[in-house]
Amino acid sequence: MSYLKTLEQFSIGKIKSIQDNVIIATGLENVFVGEVVKFKSQESNLLGQVLNLEKSQVRIVMINGQQSHLKSNDLVYRTYKDVKTKAGYGVLGRVVSPLGECYNEEDFDELSYLFDDISLIEDVSVEIPAPGIIEREPVRVPFLTGINVVDCLIPVGCGQRELIIGDQNTGKTSLAISAVLNQRLVNNVIHKKWRALESEIKIDRHSNFITCIYVTVGTRRSEGARLKKILDKMGALNYTSMVFSHADQAAALQFMAPYAGCAIGEWFRNKGYRAIVVYDDLSQHAVAYRQMSLLLKRPPGREAYPGDVFYVHSRLLERAAQLHRNKGAGSLTALPVIETKGGDISAYIPTNVISITDGQIFLSSQLANQGVRPAVNVGLSVSRVGSSAQYTSVNGISKKIKADYSMFKTYESVEKLGGEIDPIVLSYIVRGKRINVYFQQSLYETLRLYQQVVCLFALAEGFVDEIELNCVSNFFGLLFNTQLAGKYLDSKYYPFVSYLNEMECFFVSYEIDFFRKDLRAWVSSYKEFFLKNIQPRILADKKKLFSNIF
Incomplete structure (x- = not known):
């Protein structure tokens, strides 16, 4: 009997007062920070998380249920567990809350949904310590975004943390979504036979499977629905899970969302897969944490953020890693998003996250x-992993492109002065303008590795210098046209445009010098045909009817 009284004394408390989604409770003497507690009864769905331990009371934030359902003197029960979310193959294709609750259950067949819940999903802790140095390997495997300027000048590797930073409406979300959509090539095209087999087996995936987790923090419901619709329409939802926390949810749930997304990504990483997690965005995450901390009566610091806001982001981003081969060689690549005000990257939260990450893409x-889209400022963008996260075929050409583009940026203003320009300087300006055109891409349009290497080769070798500036996009657009190659070019060049998957395998394994002679002959032949037959028609086409076909 005395044992039961002792247990009741330390595991059951009472609500003392309730203010602004913060519950002050007494009697929970042995509770730990981060523990989940239940209100009213042990079977209740009203959940809270203990965040402040004080001398005679604790402060708890609501993470599930409404504050209006509680009143003073209601009982509080310990669960002896931390916050958990759901992870596994079953979460792919779902839009879930930070606690794992599915928002789009109606999209699934009832039996398959139940099967996934029972067999393919498990509970994982939201807060997991980051892997140590011994468990990691250097970042060497490239992560292909399909964005030309990023893959060429600011390469990202698997296991890297690359920040996407910029003002509102500069295309941060679009760039992150494009990176997710680019994984369709590996998942749904190159390995489509594996995907068909996995749909029958269900309980496992091949190691070539790349998973994506998209976390939204404090966004509008309409924005979340728009992103889900894009991923579904583009065929990317089968390998993507969305962790969605909307703006009218409690600050505690918004704060928890990135950690939940990271925990899902870590489940795949620990199984040996390459996983990508996008945090959109950590500025809103910091605001939610500030709101929560002020309500918990924690002392404010600079810009009213609490003193540990740096640690909040660092412990999240340190969980991104390339694991050692003895640990399965899985990786978790983090793409955090930060919104700046007036282009000020020296503000508190931007500088914090810049100092944590391994580089940034500044929009x-x-x-x-x-x-200009994507609006990447090459001068302020950097990747601290660099060429070690590039295939050798890309690395060889991108060095030449970087040098040419750097010279173009140096002499760009010379042209505005007028007068006679030195021929060497003029050559840098001519090539730089064409590189600029190549770096511009339409919304959600991505290029595969093979196409990028060939286009960069054409630029670096000077084949595009003679093309008129307003015809350059058509030059690249028709370069891989199978009908044009089959009808107007020599038949020996046809494999270059028809066997893209096979050619890409060669470009992954070999340096560009191995293909230089054949590529030079093909691109030269295509350039002559373009200058003779297509460019004059584009220039004569005043209504731009010809251009719109492509």
Whole structure:
């Protein structure tokens, strides 16, 4: 009897007061920080998380249920567990809350949904310590985004943390979504036979499977629905899970969302898969944490953020890693998003996250207003992993492109002065303008590795220098056209445009010098045909009817 009284004394408390989604409770003497508690009864769905331990009371935030259902003197029960979410193959294709509750259950057949819940999903802790140094390997495997300027000048590797930073409406979300959509090539095209087999087996995936987790923090419901519709329409939802926390949810749930998304990604990483997690965005995450901390009566610091806001982001992003081969060689690549105000990257939260991550892609509002998309400012963007996260075929050419583009940026303003320009300087300006055109891409349009290497080769070898500037996009657009190659070019060049998957395998394994002679002959032949037959028609086409076909 005394044992039961002792157990009741330490595991059951009472609500003392309730203020702004913060519950003050007494009697929970042995509770730990981060523990989940239940209100009213042990079977209740009203959940809270203990965040403050004080001398004679604890402060708890609501993470499930409404505050209006509680009142003073209601009982509080310990669960002896931390916050958990759901992870596994079953979460792919779902839009879930930070606690694992599925929002799009109606999209699934009832039997398959139940099977996934029982067989393919398990509970995982939201807060897991980051892997140590011994458990990691250097970042060497490239992560292909399909964005030309990123894959060429700011390469990202699997296991890296690359920040996407910029003002509002500069295309941060679009860039992250494009990176997710680019994984369709590996998942749904190159390995489509594996996907068909896995749909029958269900309980496992091949190691070539790349999973994506997209986390939204404090966004509008309509924005979440839009992103889900894009992924579904583009055929990317079968390998993607969305962790969605909307703006009218409690700050505690918004704060928890990135950690839940990271826990899902870590489940795949620990199984040996390459996983990608996008945090959109951590500025809103910091605001939610500030709101929560102020309500918990924690002392504010700079810009009213609590003193541990740096640790909040660092412990999240340190969980991204390339694991050692003895640990399965899985990886978790983090793409955090930060919104700046007026292009100020020296503000508190941006500088914090810049110092944590392994590089940043800076999106400029000035370039976005000029119609340049993606609006990547190459001067302020950097990847601290660099060429070690590039295939040798890309690395060889991108060095030449970087040098040419750097010279173009140096002499770009010379042309505005007028007068006679030195021929060498003019050559840099001519090539730089064409590189700029190549770096511009339509919304959600991505290029595969093979196409990128060939286009960069054409630029680096000077084949595009003679093409008129307003015809350059057509030059690249028709380069891989199978009908044009089959009808107008030599038949020996046809395999270059018809066997893209096979050619890409060679480009992954070999340096560009291995193909230089054949590529030079093919691109030269295509350039001569383009200059003779297509460019004059494009220039004569005043209504741009010809251009719109492509």
